Amino acid sequence: MSTDLDRMFNALRQDADAIPLTEAISARRRGERRRRTQLVATAVAVVCAVVAGLAGGSWLTRDLAGPEPEPVAPPDRVVELGPPRPLNEEIAFGGRPEFALTALGGDRVYASWFAGDQLTVAAADLETGRPVWPPRALGEFDDSNGIVALPHALLAIGEHNDGTVPDQLLFIIDPDSGEVRWELPFSINDDHLLFFEAAAVLVTADGTSRGYDWGTGRVLWEELHPAERPVMSIGMHQVDGELPTGALEQHPPLLRDPRLLQITASGNLLVRDAATGAVTATRAGVAPSSHANYIAFGGRLYGYSLTEQTNRLRVSDVDGTGAPRDIFTGAPGHNITSLAACGAGRVCVLDIYDEAQVIAIDVDRGREAWRVGAPRDVELLTSAGARVLATGRSHELGTVSVLLDQDGRQVLRSDTQVVWLSSGTLLSFGATELAAVDAADGSVRVLGELPEHGRYCSWTERRVACPTATGFQVWDISPR
Template sequence: MPADLDDLFLTLRRHADAIPGGGSADARRLGTRRRNRMRALTTAALAVCLAAGTAVYLLAPPRSAVSPALSYGTEAREATSAIEGDVVFTAWVAKDGEAGVQAATLSTGASRWRVGMPAHIENLRGVIALPHAVLMIADGTATVLDPPTGRQLWTFPYQVSDDLIYYDDLLVRQEKETGATRAYDWATGDVRWEQPATADPPQRTLGMFVPSDAERVGRFGIPLTFKDPRLVQVTRSGAVRIRDARTGTLTQTRGAAAMDDLPPVAFDGRLYSVDRSPRFAVRVTELTGPSGSRVVHTGADISAIAPCGDDRVCVADRSGLTAITIGDGRQAWRVPAPEGAGSIQFLGDGLVVDGAGEQALYGTDGRRLAAGRLGRLDGRHVLILPNAVGEEIVRVTPATGAQENAGPMPDAGFGCTWATDKLACPGPSALEITTLKD
């Protein structure tokens, strides 16, 4: 044995330096794939942390299954699920690239339909379930399926930089590459209206969340569709244009500062954005009434923002999470944030901050209530998902801080999604649905 720690560590160091790395291209591919999935959802939903929250990877057999597992009829190398109402849609890609989508009733586990995709797939970006359409995004193409039958309705090209805004009856798509914006009919794919590129094209297109969207959470999970028709476009020069999503008509133009690369958020008649001029600044732009744009907070390395209650915006930076009162710019509270905080999800009665290695749940007063792998369950609860199969899932009520066990964690396979009292977890060969304990 070597004489001291120096020698032992030197030996270990030499061994560590002989370990081959995976290569930057693979890391980029993995990161890009995740970002693409997130982007497809973030264009529609403020609360997209749900997507990150669905990824839990575990190891053992399930308990309290609703029904026998719903087989894909093949061995999948990738699968993902999404829930709309009482239906769970699962897309999978087999090892040879063959792909398919199936639908099942969440409450009973009964199969509704299963369809194969006409072409082989290399990269499955995700599946998005909406009231009048199911989107399967893969290999630069989004395929629109009819939710009741699985029939393929139409397809459109999709790049990660495109913005997709979902409404009940139409889809708005802003192409980053061309700067054009088009609205499509869900059922037919017909173009309802089109806005060609201009000299100052939109950089981001957003739907407008309104407080009443919170009422839809309990029934559908996180609402992906917008009810408010205001479509907000931020142009390359920083101008803010508001259109009527139903017709494409330009209704207002406002000035605002240039954006940072953080995605802006449109909520309740305001646009929340971050710019650097020259410091990081949180800017609130009023989209109704006469008042314009103002900076409500400056700081270093702002990494996430979200409106978080009456006249408040929450801001994460490298060292903390701060709630700012928009009216006077005063700090309501500041608490430590998870390292590397990258997004904030406002739940109405709490906040989830997604950090580099963990998520943390806060009350609206800044109290830290829980940490771990978190996901919003419904309008009143958040789930804490354990790392090991068989360990207890915990249901948290942010309003009170109360926690209760919700049953053992099943095998998550490729990651779970959930709604009200069910977990749907696609595995390598089948979808498992399990019931959470009351």
């Protein structure tokens, strides 16, 4: 899978025992089954975070030769919010599902739920909350791996677990009618699946790459026997692009940059045009080790070792011509598990060993800007500007959300699910309480109540959509 989809599906696996909508036995069954899905890019999700161990204190070390701390920057943009007001009636599931989630794409909110071996999807208008088309049963499966919402298609994934090869089936669904346009078998464990504006791209374990037409499923291009087999295929994200609108996203799933980046078994980079498959550029020596993970944004490719005794972080220019260079080497036995942009010319990595640490690295200088301790269960890093939000969930500690400013100072620590709404405003989802968080100082303002819901809500600056035990609904959160 793409690294972001890997993270999303792994999060579903890890969360199986904690989803409120499921029976305990079913949840354990799903959790055990998904333990085999140890996806290479799990690490991209498990990210960077934060301060203060469990006692609430914090510590900070700083490269004495590095720049002095800067004043906390004002928020780029604060969003005014109002109490949540339900739009239309709840759209019913028609039973109690094992799990359910929502996703936003264009002017639609979608829900997917799995109950009685049936995978079902439905759509509502984001503006009014009214159904766009009735619930559609996609067939019988042993499990589901959720949905991905794009402006021009809804993608739903069923899982067989009956010996069918490949194990997963991707449905490409028309957002206006709910009709299935076409289907694509694939393997979560072995294949990479990426979503570009021009094509859906599938790269299989043998290195075969194909681009598919969104409307018909027609193969637009294919590379059957590449001279260099790709072991990782990813897209290029924008540093200051769209913020995620779903709880399982580190980046929006639609790749607007047309470049398909493929790291080969020999450690080189192939840059392809996702619309045609043509190779437009190559780079040698981008792999920091034989077993590494990768993420790309802002015209650069970052690769970090996963299992080696000495872990390295290597940066390679995709836009330019500079040689790849190592900008960080971890202590023996330590391991980088994720990376995200965290300000101009900086990246943050999560180093997990006995205790988790978040390390901000100056990319151009190749040295640390700051380092802070983090709760041991942080899993996901998202950022807006120079601020970093680290979130995680465990059976022992529950949900944890920590917001760091540009100098690594803890602005907020919460036991709710906190998500970005804009560069200056975040949302906090409690069990039933919805609140706004000021990114500059971490102050919290309660907006109102929502029905008890699963953690897989989605949002915009004006709307929130959540699954409940019996259905899903849209709420207006604009000021009044």
